[in-house]
Amino acid sequence: MIYDTIVIGGGPAGMTAAIKAKETCEKAKILIIDRNKKLGKKLYATGNGRCNIANSALDLSSYHSCNEFFPYQIINTESYKKLKEFFMDLGVAIYDDGGYLYPQSMQASTVVWALSDRIKHLGIEIHTTEEAESVEPTDEMYGVVTDCAEYTARTVVAAPGSAAAPKLGGTESVYRLLENTDIRTIAPHPALCRLKTREDTSDLAGVRARCRVSLLCDGDVYDSESGEIQFADGWLSGIAVFNLSMQCIDLLDDGRTPVVEVTLVPEMDEGDVLGYLRKFRDSNPDRRLEAMSNGLVNEKIARFIINRLELKSVTAARLTDEELDRMVFEIKHMRFEISGHGGYDESQAACGGIDTRQLRPDSMEADGYKGLYVAGEYADVTGKCGGYNIMWAVMTGMRAGEAAGKRLTHDKNK
Numbered sequence: 001m002i003y004d005t006i007v008i009g010g011g012p013a014g015m016t017a018a019i020k021a022k023e024t025c026e027k028a029k030i031l032i033i034d035r036n037k038k039l040g041k042k043l044y045a046t047g048n049g050r051c052n053i054a055n056s057a058l059d060l061s062s063y064h065s066c067n068e069f070f071p072y073q074i075i076n077t078e079s080y081k082k083l084k085e086f087f088m089d090l091g092v093a094i095y096d097d098g099g100y101l102y103p104q105s106m107q108a109s110t111v112v113w114a115l116s117d118r119i120k121h122l123g124i125e126i127h128t129t130e131e132a133e134s135v136e137p138t139d140e141m142y143g144v145v146t147d148c149a150e151y152t153a154r155t156v157v158a159a160p161g162s163a164a165a166p167k168l169g170g171t172e173s174v175y176r177l178l179e180n181t182d183i184r185t186i187a188p189h190p191a192l193c194r195l196k197t198r199e200d201t202s203d204l205a206g207v208r209a210r211c212r213v214s215l216l217c218d219g220d221v222y223d224s225e226s227g228e229i230q231f232a233d234g235w236l237s238g239i240a241v242f243n244l245s246m247q248c249i250d251l252l253d254d255g256r257t258p259v260v261e262v263t264l265v266p267e268m269d270e271g272d273v274l275g276y277l278r279k280f281r282d283s284n285p286d287r288r289l290e291a292m293s294n295g296l297v298n299e300k301i302a303r304f305i306i307n308r309l310e311l312k313s314v315t316a317a318r319l320t321d322e323e324l325d326r327m328v329f330e331i332k333h334m335r336f337e338i339s340g341h342g343g344y345d346e347s348q349a350a351c352g353g354i355d356t357r358q359l360r361p362d363s364m365e366a367d368g369y370k371g372l373y374v375a376g377e378y379a380d381v382t383g384k385c386g387g388y389n390i391m392w393a394v395m396t397g398m399r400a401g402e403a404a405g406k407r408l409t410h411d412k413n414k
């Protein structure tokens, strides 16, 4: 069976690509193949079921890639507007929550249904529960071999996502899909996941704290994030930590020892904290040290600090100035050596994937493979939490789909 376009993967990238290809070339015969029973399974689970679809804030730390500037050749400060227009056209109104974009319904299902309904309306063929195993370049065409059939396509959009979240369709086999081409893959690893501490943090289990977290290694600061940290037995998590995990895992993979520094009470500087503790000591000389730091931080953190600093004094009055300084330092620079990270089963994304140095940013076409496009998380681009990954998937899906549609229109008019 010959198709004009075969889209491998029915996530936000693949669904968008199929829609755009068909809208650009109405006569095109398009097939979407997905190994799941339904399209958009991962999308249903995003944003805790609310689907944080995009983000209007953008800086050079929003995306992680070995090809650092590539993501910004596709995503710019106008992208979220284009994405909004695309979804408005599908009938999904967008709610802007301080830069974090969601469907107005606050339901991911609204987004999945809108994409799926447009796909059906356009007459795009869908094969679910079918897994593509390889893409074989032949003369001017591509063979697509699946676990139950073989097809030929004029153009192929590879959008199978990543290995992250296997229960939602993620699989490490995606990295073998283009094995029969010269297209390189950057070694993948989990991303947006929790980090394992070398130190026993069981005393902090269950604590959540507002803070700033920074990733340090050998005296350099790699990244910093504000937000809430969550402590578990031997683990650090929470969105701020997830966002540091991408670079942190790169450092671990390089055999280095990254450190996460937690700055508690972020709105007070060290001078403010010292002033507070001194005043406490003067006004409450008989109160215990736990109460002193508990005036600023959660009581479990207060006890953890006292144990860590091995403070002998039991009342505030007996705390020396030097001990006071150490307490301030610990509150503002609580450091944890990182020894590991969560696996794909608990990751929201994966780093690595198709090396973007071989992709054209205007079309997502692979160099040397006319009509073969890559979209979404399959490429070596990973966004921070906050809508950046779906925005990447949709925007690259648009570019790939439009480019495939234009190629088909051009060929059909020949």
Ligand SMILES: Cc1cc2nc3c(=O)[nH]c(=O)nc-3n(C[C@H](O)[C@H](O)[C@H](O)COP(=O)(O)OP(=O)(O)OC[C@H]3O[C@@H](n4cnc5c(N)ncnc54)[C@H](O)[C@@H]3O)c2cc1C
Pocket: 008, 009, 010, 011, 012, 013, 014, 033, 034, 035, 036, 039, 040, 041, 042, 043, 045, 046, 047, 048, 051, 052, 053, 054, 130, 131, 132, 133, 159, 160, 161, 162, 164, 165, 168, 169, 170, 171, 173, 174, 177, 347, 348, 349, 375, 376, 377, 378, 386, 387, 388, 389, 390, 391, 393
């Ligand atoms: C719990 C969770 C919450 C998240 N929340 C957010 C959020 O709020 N905002 C945000 O921006 N990002 C979020 N993400 C990340 C986001 O979901 C992904 O980055 C995004 O879905 C990637 O889109 P994609 O189309 O590239 O890949 P996917 O959505 O993973 O879709 C790829 C599809 O390809 C299929 N497939 C894989 N291999 C094959 C094959 N060989 N043959 C056929 N089909 C195949 C899969 O079954 C899957 O349906 C979240 C992720 C998780 C796990």
